[in-house]
Amino acid sequence: MIDFELDEEQQLIVETVNKFAADQIRPAAREADEAATVPQRLVDAAWELGFIQGSIPEAYGGYGSGDPSAITGALVAEGLAEGDLAIALHLLSPRLIVDAVLRMGSEEQKRQILPAYLGDSFVPGSAAVVEPRMGFHFLSMKTTARQEGSEYVLDGEKCMVLLAAEAPNILVYAATGDGIGAFLVPAGAAGLEIGEREKSLGLHALATYGIKLSGCRVPASARIGGDAAVMLRRARVAQSAMAVGVAKASLDYAIVYAKDRDAFGVKIAQKQAIAFMLADMAIETEAARLLNWEAAWSIDQGTEASREVALAHRYCADMVMKVTDNGLQVLGGHGFIRDHPVEQWVRNGRGFSVFEGMASV
């Protein structure tokens, strides 16, 4: 029956994630954005908390008690992103490999690949999905994977590949002729060229790169699963959840500011124009959250949920742009200054209409 309540385990996870995001991530966010780096102590602290290990079932060496649900993944993604999006994407990057292997991989691949992500310290993950052209869409890729004997040959160009230079493997998504396949390419593979670190509108703290694949050969065993579009839909669910987290950050910050700022003899929060803007932001954020939860739930029921995911994705991307823009607007001139995080959230928020394969549930 219809129910929106979280179970006990989910509540505990949300409490833990929110505390970490508020106490550790948010205070580090500005400096991370300016210095374009995620502090190692934060990475280590997150590793201690075990978000990644918790998403891997015990049978494969993780802490997870059962089949990791997309809903729980969405809850974690939202909470971390509310702290900071770039840092959250960094901390969750191992799931780009782990989730694909868990969902689509063979038993052999699970035994081979997962242990690397269950060690004493954090090991980054990476995935290459987006291609550097205006007409890019996740279901029409130009990067190709051609089968030749017992190998696949990869050709093409990708951009927005997070942690490509830092991760031991990159999961490259490519067109196979009858759909999309995912191929685990090791760092240093012949035919893999990692470009300069990218500079973007937002996500400054997250290292992303363009990569080129020129006749890059991988063994057949490097292919994870069959039709990999399912992982890209799961990525959209994770991203939509993060959009909700970023929007919530903006809403909450604007509320605090508006209750403190004086104008015309009252706090600006007492003016209807501002109060209504904040109310609409709250309603839109919650609406987006629920739509994406339903999409996540549909995936957990084993359906493709392509329609639900597509609707939630579009809605969340539009919502976060509107909400973060209004969040900046509430701060007026001060919103334009980098001392406040609202302008960064606008720059990060714009990305959600472009991101593909940046996170996973």
Place this chain on the structure above:
Amino acid sequence: MDFSLSNNAQNRIAMARMLAENMMRPIARQFDEEEHTDPWDFFNMMWDASKLNREATTLGGGGGKSSGDGDKKKRSENTLLACMQIEELAWGDAGLYLSVPNPGLGGAAVQAVGTPEQKQRFLANFYEGKPKWAAMAITEPHFGSDSKQVATTAVRDGDMWVLNGTKIFCTAGHRALDKSDGFVVVWATLDKTKGRAAIKSFIVPAGTPGVTVTKVEDKMGIRASDTAMITLEDARIPADNILGTPEIIEKDSRAGFGGVMATFDSTRPIVAASGIGVARAALDLLRECLTEQGIKIRYEASPYEQTVLEREVMNMEAQLQAARLLTWKACNMMDRGQRNSKEASMAKANAGLSVTRITQKCVELAGPLGYSRKMMLEKWMRDAKITDIYEGTQQINQLIVARSILGYSSAELN
């Protein structure tokens, strides 16, 4: 977390859907064109059906057993089921749904704050005899949102109350007072100088001397529903027809005024659900038209290849589902016994806006067919608009949400 429909829910929806398709849609256009007429066959049929299943059409929960699963350990989902059912009935026809003879908002008020004796007198035997209606009369010509401006007076005279004033925009007021043995709950003040604390509600039965329905409005939409102006001139009712205490308690919160305001927490999601039904009707029909034209909605097509039409339809589907989920969340909280005023107002504010936009957009996208009265899209646009106005306007609900998220009282934010 669960987005599946229980057996109870599926049954309730299926039954309501049958009613909507078979009994409401065939007469919907007729009672839109012929305003101020009464679909008695429909009334009688719904009345008989309600007698069989009390839960089926009462607003505000009406006390009764749940039908279906029969597992006592299962959490109640009464509010949720009511919303789902009402969405279906409104999908059939919003005006006819509002016209169904039932305790309505008047009954909900008695249910919320009535004494056991009052509930016995006015609700226990409600479904006996011929169809009847119970209505709620709050609005007056000079106010709608600012409900503490009630100027209708109630003066004690021996063992009676004497009411004087004018009420407008009373849904089902005409049928309650003139077409049946029903009643209207009227808000009146004991003392205009004492503000909100002096506003009480009074049960005014049909046949009360001094009570006249002086106008039945000509409306843009929901034309099957009667909207009454009621004039009270020395209208006399028994002293025990007052709901709540006759004491004027300053800083009153729950007793009387506050208690009735709290019923909005369940009625707002329900009104949202009715709007959602209308918008869904429009979207369903638009989708049928598109299919007939051979136009498919490719949800995962690249934005560079999607047509504007596909994008608009996707947006509307997302908006509609978002409205539905916000409404269900408010219901879920109520069913779990949690305070849901913020969520109820979120649902209402969102639904009011979304169903207005969706129904307007459907007329636009259907072109000349949308504009013609040969098809229902133009009617549904006219029917949907009221969703954003009654039971708390868009702006009032935004205000309530704002106060909630800002932690402000009505004095701090108004």
